[in-house]
Amino acid sequence: MSRCSSRFIRALSRTFSTKQQIVVHPDVRHALEQRQPVVALESTIITHGMPVPENVETALLVEQEVRKNGAIPATIGIIDGRITVGLTHEELVELARKPREQVIKCSRRDLPYVLTMGQSGGTTVAATMIVAHRVGIPIFATGGIGGVHREGHITLDVSADLVELGRTPVAVICSGVKSILDIPRTLEYLETQGVCVATYASEGGVFPDFYTRDSGCKVPYNLPTAEQAAQLLRAWQQLNLQSGVLIGVPIPAEYAAEKLAIDAAIKEANAEAMAQGISGKEVTPFLLAHIARLTKGRSLQANIALIRNNASVAAQIACNLAKDRSSTPVRKSSTKKPLVVGASILDLSFKIxxxxxxHLDGATYSGVAKQAAGGVGRNIAEGIYKLYGDVNLISAVGTDQLGQILRQLMPKTLQKGLIADENHATSLCSVVFDQLGDCQLILGDMEVHNSITPELLTERSELFRDAPIIVMDSNISEQAMTRTLELAQRYQVPVFFEPTDMFIAGKPFKLRPELTQHIRITKPNIHELKTIVETITGQSVSWKPTTKVERGELLMQAKQLLKQIESHFNCIIATLGDHGVVLSFRSDAENDAGKLLALSPSCEHITYFYPAPKLNNIVNVSGAGDSFCAAFITALLRSHNIDECMAAGFVSAERALLSESAVPSTYFENNQEFENSLQHVFQTLKRQNI
Known part of the structure; x- marks a missing residue:
């Protein structure tokens, strides 16, 4: 089967729960394990609620709102008989493109049949609540819930959503009950079911009715802020009531419909449904589509606005609810840890x-000396550990005193992967910085890295098998690189290559092409990029790239080099000093960054330049690039888009530049701060197509 097969990639990129019918995206699973905020989202908005292309566009915007407010989105749907928690962009599009008659609108009653028959479905409020509760997601954002239909006291047409709210402990954040329904009877039914119903930031507890902010009904409680909503949910969880909570969020005022006009449209749509004999679960999508036509699309725009707003509110509540659990991620063992193979070095730096x-003339210069844990591989591993939460490291140190010092400077979890070499001294690197903080000279003893032998790597093959990505730096030997790439090939795991130095940057590209094709991402500076180009093409570059030129000329130099090798990679991150970063990546990954990890032939590339944010009071430049790598990888594994991955890199590099050590003792207090900082930089990030 082709590696490009969507089902094969899906199988490799997911972790199955103990309930084999449910597939949980690695990012959602990781967030739940780390007690980070997660918001569940339904998929009937994609399959039945909106037309193409608004359905997919809205689903992606809703996920973006969740991320922007610091939480992880988990869109739930059913694809080919498998319940999926955390649909990828590819899966969202796949679900949207399936013919409507092949996609079932799934409530509780439909789940067994759809799974048994291997069919696909969009989950309603009821089904989404069931799945969210099963995997441990307490908060769910949607547009509006179902309810008692008009004339429901005669037809007994009552949505299963209401019954589910009475027996499934999930908090539903929505814009109330859809306007097409009998809202007073719906609220009475919810009271009978024992559901706690409240409004959010609504004066006087006025309950919203989807398209408008005032249904004419009031509920007993109003929650003015996300923090107060989270406090209510904490008490609800502690009581273990086993029933849901419904929080009604009014549609933003600028999108609210005029009540008389929307009531007239609903009345006409209901009459048309009766005339056509529409019944059962087909009523709601029919009415919504008919109302959209009658309002000339205004109701659709209102629908999009309210669901985005609800997602934003839900994420804020989820973040406040998560605060009480722990401000520090809970690091649990995982079978899906990124793997780093590279150097661990004790850095001794001197700043003149x-x-x-x-001048290298034997003279003595006054300076300040500092000692810190370093090494490109070790730095990246520590960065991933602090940002992502889980990582494995394979590296080597001596059994000498320097090795003991280096171990004491490293997180304990990284020490587990160290190879102790009795025959070689721990790698020591002396770095000389000028008074401006620019590196002028590096002296290093790198012999101990040869202790990372092919045999030792083979003994640890399970770390390669279970990794979503392998990071390799160029300090290890060619033999170790060969074995690393062979294991990557065996287990079909993508490799991120950090070139480390201009004189050894081309080392892996001397190996067999069937091995080097697994290097899908690399992050060279302009000098390392030149070396890689010369190694891959076998031709010398006659001119010497330099960052000491005008930006326009530098970008031209970078683009000329990138064009010669871009087909060999999915992504090249070329750093240009304080100018910024050039990103060259496969065009089909712009809206689905996960394709950067795809082990498939590269396609046409897009090239962007990102100016580096201005920063004063720089303390240390030695670990900024490694922190950029760690954050980029973290954001990529958490399904952020390309620009968000770059924003993560910049914000984490900034924290490193302001730190005394190569890797800050703490990048962010918690995942929410990381996401908020990422989104702040993302909003201000400027890119230039070159």
């Missing part, structure tokens, strides 16, 4: 304090 120019 004199203003005279440095």
């Amino acid at each position: 304090t004199e203003k005279r120019q440095l």
Whole structure:
């Protein structure tokens, strides 16, 4: 089967729950394990609620709103008989494109049949609540819930959503009950079911009715802020009532419909449904579509606005609810840990304090000395550990005193993967910075890295098998690189290559092409990029790239180099010093960054330049690039888009530049702060197509 097969990629990129009918996206699973905020989202908006292309566009915008407010989105749907928690972009599109008659609108009653027959379905409020509760997601955002239909006291047409709210402990954040329904009777039914119903930021507890902010009904409680809503949910969880909570969020005022006009449209749509004999679960989508036509699309725009607003509110409540659980991620063992193979080094840095120019003439210069844990592989591993939460490291140190010092400077979890070499000294790197903080000279003892042998890597093959990505730096030997890439090939795991230095950046590209094709992402500086180009093409680059030129000329140099090798990679992140970063990536990954990890032939590339954010009071430049790598990988594994991955890289590199050590002791207090900082940079990030 082709690696490009969507089902094969889906099978490789997911973790199955103990209930084999449910597939949980790795990012959602990780967030739940780390007690981070997650918001469940339904999929009938994709399959039955909106027309193409608004359905997919809205679903993606809703997920973006959740991320923007610090939580992880988990869109729930059913694809080919498998319940999926955390649909990818590819799966959203797949579900939307299926013919309507092949996609079932799934409530509780439909789930067994759809799974048994291997069919696909969009989950309603009821079905989404069931699945969310089963995997441990307490908060769910949607547009509006079902209810008692008009004339429901005669027809007994009552939505299963109401019964589910009475027996499934999930908090539903919505814009109330759809306007097409009998709202007073719906609220009475919810009271009978024992459901706690409240409004959010609504004066006087006026309950919304989807398209308008005032249904004419009031509920007993109003929650003015996300923090107060979270407090109510904490008490609800502690009581273990086994029933849901419904929080009605009014549609933003600028999108609210005029009540008389919407009531007239609903009345006409209901009459048309009766005339055509529409019944059962087909009533709601028919009425919504008919009302959209009668209002000339205004109701559709209102629908999009309210669901985005509800997702934003739900994420804020989820973040406040998560605060009480833990401000520090809970690091649990996982079978899906990124793997880093590379150097661990004890860095001894000297920053010259004199203003005279440095010359290698034996003279003595005044300076400040500092000692820190370093090594590109080790730095990236520590960064991933602090940002993502889980990582494995394979590296080598001596059994000498320097090795003991280095171990003490490393997180304990990273020490587990260290190879202790009795025959070689721990790698020591002396770095000399000028008074501006620019690196002028590096002296290093790298012999111990040869202790990372092919045999030792083979012994640890399970770490390669279970990794979503392998990070390899160029300090290890060619033999170790060969075995690393062979294991990547065996287990079909993508590789991120960090070139480390211009003189060894081309090392892996001397190996067999069937191995190097597994290097899907690389992050060279402009000098390392030149070396890689010369190694891959076998031709010398006659000119010397430099960052000491005008930006326009530098971008031209970078683009010329990238064009020669872009087909060999899914993504090349070329750093241009304080100018910024050039990103060259396969065009089909712009809206689905996960394709950067795809082990398939690359396609046409897009190239963007991102100016580096201005930063004053820089303390240390030694670990900024490694922190960029760690954050980019973290955001990529959490399904952020390309620009968000770049924003994550920039914000984490900034934290490293302001830190005394190569890797900050703490990047962010918790995942919410990381997501908020990422989104802040994302909003201000400027890119230029080159």
